[in-house]
Amino acid sequence: MSAKAGGPVYKGVGKLPDRALFLFSVLIYAFLYAPILVLMFFSFNSSKSTQTWTGFSTEWYGALLRDQTILDAFFNSMKVGVTATIIATVIGTFTALALTRHNFRGKLAADTTIYAATVMPEIVVGVSLLVFFVATLIPLGIELGIATIVIAHVAFTISFVTIVVRARLAGMDQSLEEAAQDLGANPITTFLRVTLPLILPGVMAGALLAFTLSFDDFVITFFVSGVGSSTLPLKIYSMIKFGVTPVINALSTVVLVATMILIFGGSRLLAGKEGE
Amino acid sequence: MGEKGRGWTLGLAGLLTPVTIWLGLFFLIPLLLILMYSFGTSGVYGGITLGFNPGNYLKVFDPLYLEIIVRTFVIAAITTVLCFALGYPLAYFIVFKGRRWRNVLILLVMVPFWTSLLIRAYSWVVILSGNGIANKTLQFLGIIDEPATLIFTSQAVLMGMVYSYLPFMILPLYASLEKFDTRLKEAAQDLGASRWHTFWRVTFPMSLPGVIAGSILVFIPSAGEFVIPQLLGGSRTVMTGSLIQNQFGSARDWAFGSALSVMLAVLLLAAILFYVRRVGTDKLEGT
Amino acid sequence: MQNRDAKISRGRFLKAMGAAGVAGSTLSILSCQPNTSATGGGGGSGGGPEEKELALYNWSDYVAQSTIPSFEEKTGIKVTQDFFGSNEDLLGKLQAGATGYDVIVPSDYMVTVMIKSDVIQKLDKSRIPNTKNVGDNYMGLSFDPNNEYSLPYQWGTTGILYNKKETGELDGTWDTLWDPRFEGQIAMLADSRETIGAALYKLGYSANSKDDAELAEAEAELKKQQPLLRGYFISTEIRPLVQNGDILLGHVYSGDAFLALSSNEDLDYIIPQPQASRWTDNMCIPNGAPHPDNAHKFINHILGVDTGAKLSNYTYYNTPNEAALPKIAPALKDLPGYTLTPEIFERLEVIEDVGAKTREYERIFTEVRSA
Numbered sequence: 056m057s058a059k060a061g062g063p064v065y066k067g068v069g070k071l072p073d074r075a076l077f078l079f080s081v082l083i084y085a086f087l088y089a090p091i092l093v094l095m096f097f098s099f100n101s102s103k104s105t106q107t108w109t110g111f112s113t114e115w116y117g118a119l120l121r122d123q124t125i126l127d128a129f130f131n132s133m134k135v136g137v138t139a140t141i142i143a144t145v146i147g148t149f150t151a152l153a154l155t156r157h158n159f160r161g162k163l164a165a166d167t168t169i170y171a172a173t174v175m176p177e178i179v180v181g182v183s184l185l186v187f188f189v190a191t192l193i194p195l196g197i198e199l200g201i202a203t204i205v206i207a208h209v210a211f212t213i214s215f216v217t218i219v220v221r222a223r224l225a226g227m228d229q230s231l232e233e234a235a236q237d238l239g240a241n242p243i244t245t246f247l248r249v250t251l252p253l254i255l256p257g258v259m260a261g262a263l264l265a266f267t268l269s270f271d272d273f274v275i276t277f278f279v280s281g282v283g284s285s286t287l288p289l290k291i292y293s294m295i296k297f298g299v300t301p302v303i304n305a306l307s308t309v310v311l312v313a314t315m316i317l318i319f320g321g322s323r324l325l326a327g328k329e330g331e
Numbered sequence: 332m333g334e335k336g337r338g339w340t341l342g343l344a345g346l347l348t349p350v351t352i353w354l355g356l357f358f359l360i361p362l363l364l365i366l367m368y369s370f371g372t373s374g375v376y377g378g379i380t381l382g383f384n385p386g387n388y389l390k391v392f393d394p395l396y397l398e399i400i401v402r403t404f405v406i407a408a409i410t411t412v413l414c415f416a417l418g419y420p421l422a423y424f425i426v427f428k429g430r431r432w433r434n435v436l437i438l439l440v441m442v443p444f445w446t447s448l449l450i451r452a453y454s455w456v457v458i459l460s461g462n463g464i465a466n467k468t469l470q471f472l473g474i475i476d477e478p479a480t481l482i483f484t485s486q487a488v489l490m491g492m493v494y495s496y497l498p499f500m501i502l503p504l505y506a507s508l509e510k511f512d513t514r515l516k517e518a519a520q521d522l523g524a525s526r527w528h529t530f531w532r533v534t535f536p537m538s539l540p541g542v543i544a545g546s547i548l549v550f551i552p553s554a555g556e557f558v559i560p561q562l563l564g565g566s567r568t569v570m571t572g573s574l575i576q577n578q579f580g581s582a583r584d585w586a587f588g589s590a591l592s593v594m595l596a597v598l599l600l601a602a603i604l605f606y607v608r609r610v611g612t613d614k615l616e617g618t
Numbered sequence: 619m620q621n622r623d624a625k626i627s628r629g630r631f632l633k634a635m636g637a638a639g640v641a642g643s644t645l646s647i648l649s650c651q652p653n654t655s656a657t658g659g660g661g662g663s664g665g666g667p668e669e670k671e672l673a674l675y676n677w678s679d680y681v682a683q684s685t686i687p688s689f690e691e692k693t694g695i696k697v698t699q700d701f702f703g704s705n706e707d708l709l710g711k712l713q714a715g716a717t718g719y720d721v722i723v724p725s726d727y728m729v730t731v732m733i734k735s736d737v738i739q740k741l742d743k744s745r746i747p748n749t750k751n752v753g754d755n756y757m758g759l760s761f762d763p764n765n766e767y768s769l770p771y772q773w774g775t776t777g778i779l780y781n782k783k784e785t786g787e788l789d790g791t792w793d794t795l796w797d798p799r800f801e802g803q804i805a806m807l808a809d810s811r812e813t814i815g816a817a818l819y820k821l822g823y824s825a826n827s828k829d830d831a832e833l834a835e836a837e838a839e840l841k842k843q844q845p846l847l848r849g850y851f852i853s854t855e856i857r858p859l860v861q862n863g864d865i866l867l868g869h870v871y872s873g874d875a876f877l878a879l880s881s882n883e884d885l886d887y888i889i890p891q892p893q894a895s896r897w898t899d900n901m902c903i904p905n906g907a908p909h910p911d912n913a914h915k916f917i918n919h920i921l922g923v924d925t926g927a928k929l930s931n932y933t934y935y936n937t938p939n940e941a942a943l944p945k946i947a948p949a950l951k952d953l954p955g956y957t958l959t960p961e962i963f964e965r966l967e968v969i970e971d972v973g974a975k976t977r978e979y980e981r982i983f984t985e986v987r988s989a
Contacts, residue, residue: 149349
């Protein structure tokens with residue numbers, strides 16, 4: 056048995072605790088995916104309802120392709136999500152590094168600010184940011200739009216990234232990085248080739264969280280968006296008054312299936328590359 | 332060596348500049364606005380006249396609102412505990428039993444959350460309704476004879492909260508467990524420790540930073556939640572989030588809404604700082 | 619490293635100053651009236667011709683498929699649609715200073731609030747000839763007595779959708795929603811004005827009451843009702859509950875009732891005695907709209923006979939466009955509660971903004987739900 060850096064290879068799920076853990080995990084995934092299956096089911100509903108089944112139809116997929124407002128909203132969400140995630144992840148990671156590895160005057164204030172950015176209810180963040188933007192950006196000629204949404208999303212997700220990356224950094228010793236520097240690597244190289252790979256799972260987890268928060272955000276986004284910059288949640292939550300139709304289920308199904316293909320396809324590709 | 336840097340250095344300043352600018356401009360200044368609003372007076376037709384009006388804060392101490400705040404904290408606490416109970420084993424499974432599927436497994440946890448919470452909540456209503464799958468299954472298994480009222484109850488709200496915030500617990504736990512050096516575990520077991528002993532004395536303590544992070548990331552947003560109580564609870568479980576939404580919504584009382592928000596924020600911050608201090612701030616630091 | 623510390627503290631000091639400066643300017647802007655438009659209100663467009671664009675800010679799914687394309691074809695004006703989900707969200711955004719929207723669609727009481735807080739402008743009726751298509755029943759309502767600021771878009775009533783087969787004939791009053799026979803089978807609207815209004819109607823008062831004694835009575839009634847309810851929901855959520863048989867009686871808006879009725883024959887919709895509310899969604903032009911001329915053209919287009927009919931045939935709500943009535947689908951017109959007689963109109967009350975009492979209504983609703 057090869058003693059790789061990842062540790063010994065466990066043999067399957069033979070023992071009872073292993074079996075119980077496996078079963079438990081399957082149940083949790085089932086819990087997470089139960090409503091997903093239901094929503095995919097209703098994407099084929101033959102009436103406007105997302106809760107009363109009346110028959111099978113693919114009309115909503117057709118409606119999806121014809122509805123430019125939904126497609127535009129989806130692409131806006133993607134644009135905002137990806138951009139905000141990248142920025143927030145970078146800034147959040149730097150912040151986590153600073154807070155975990157240094158003691159400095161004003162550290163408590165910094166810590167508190169990071170936490171404070173998570174505790175303010177979204178509606179006050181949204182309203183106050185709007186007023187702020189109107190007072191500062193509009194006179195400069197910057198309209199409300201994708202840019203203001205991205206700014207707002209980064210502002211409220213940085214802290215989440217920071218907190219997650221800190222969890223990863225905590226207790227992590229710096230001997231590898233010091234060794235690299237002793238061997239002559241400059242700070243940037245050390246960061247890119249030693250530190251980053253070590254903390255990558257934490258950074259990826261933070262990025263995932265930031266993207267998820269951004270993609271489904273409604274309240275803050277509503278206030279700081281402008282003409283033509285509606286995101287998907289804005290479109291969906293505004294459908295409540297007259298009823299969310301299965302066209303949203305259809306969109307979600309398409310996105311889910313595409314994501315699954317990407318994930319499994321991607322991991323196959325990587326597994327192929329690494330060889331065995 | 333291996334000491335933590337002390338005092339300000341250029342590197343530290345560099346690391347902190349982006350967040351200082353971003354949060355300074357786009358969080359702290361708006362926050363100032365909210366503070367000003369909270370001492371203002373709401374206009375009858377919306378808007379705020381600034382001034383010094385502590386009345387908004389005094390209003391928070393109405394028994395009606397205090398009850399709501401207490402209820403919110405209780406629900407948030409229970410949600411956090413449940414998320415931990417459900418999330419820790421899953422994170423453990425992904426890290427230690429997932430092997431090369433780890434990345435896929437953790438992504439699979441997040442994928443459902445890229446669909447709108449709204450339709451997922453509607454789907455839960457379908458699942459938990461009188462003729463829904465949940466009731467049909469329970470009747471089939473003989474646990475109940477007649478359809479039970481599962482949806483639009485406070486239990487449904489709790490379930491919905493756990494459902495919404497589980498990833499916020501799983502991700503930090505994953506990040507924290509993943510760095511775990513399995514050789515330590517091996518070493519402990521070589522020295523004769525049982526599996527449980529190894530877990531409790533070696534693995535779990537090392538994952539504490541993740542537990543702390545996860546608890547915070549679940550507790551805080553739970554306290555501000557307003558969508559789930561509405562969609563899954565029939566708006567009968569009034570939480571602080573809904574109360575605040577109402578103030579900015581149909582009540583058109585921005586000043587009171589701001590005061591409530593500040594109160595909530597202060598309470599939550601106090602809770603976090605107390606919690607972190609109690610568990611030990613060194614758990615969040617590097618060596 | 620003395621110098622570095624000093625440098626950095628100075629930097630932070632400057633940042634703080636900058637922040638204070640921004641805060642100061644924000645304060646001064648806040649102390650002005652909210653959202654006074656730079657381009658001025660009123661009908662005159664001034665300056666050169668407008669760009670061929672229009673920004674519509676509407677409820678989602680509130681236009682028929684042909685509504686916007688037919689406008690774009692006729693006028694060559696490109697329409698961008700954005701969406702909001704509640705009147706207060708719309709108001710908040712406009713009051714906080716967001717601009718760029720040309721046509722907005724607020725509900726009745728919100729028009730009053732917007733007039734009073736000066737975020738919408740007067741309409742130039744001379745540019746909206748199709749106003750003549752609007753029926754008399756829908757013009758001059760109390761929230762905008764001379765239609766200076768708004769013209770109706772769609773309207774409806776609020777009543778009870780119920781499963782006639784299971785409940786049998788009802789007595790036709792609001793008391794039905796308090797009937798202990800239906801415990802756990804009743805749903806009310808999560809709208810403070812509508813639900814408190816229902817209690818006020820039950821007691822024989824007006825839903826626009828500002829009388830403390832009457833409101834206290836209503837609160838007591840609602841507290842009695844609370845244990846009988848499944849919960850408080852949005853109208854579109856109540857619809858499937860009744861359709862699926864999860865509940866028997868729902869407090870709903872007419873459009874949802876009509877949607878349910880057209881797919882399930884066991885259901886019925888009544889407008890209870892002695893009074894019920896009618897609501898109207900309206901088209902308005904916010905202050906500072908970049909394309910007011912195009913906005914007028916769009917409003918005119920909506921009030922056209924063809925467009926009006928297609929709109930209501932899609933949304934299932936009532937049209938204020940009397941000239942379009944002949945073109946409304948017969949299946950809709952035949953639904954109970956769709957075509958209203960003059961006696962029913964007599965019984966309908968427009969929900970008006972109650973000014974300072976709004977917060978009292980909110981507090982009552984919170985109190986009731988928390989009980």
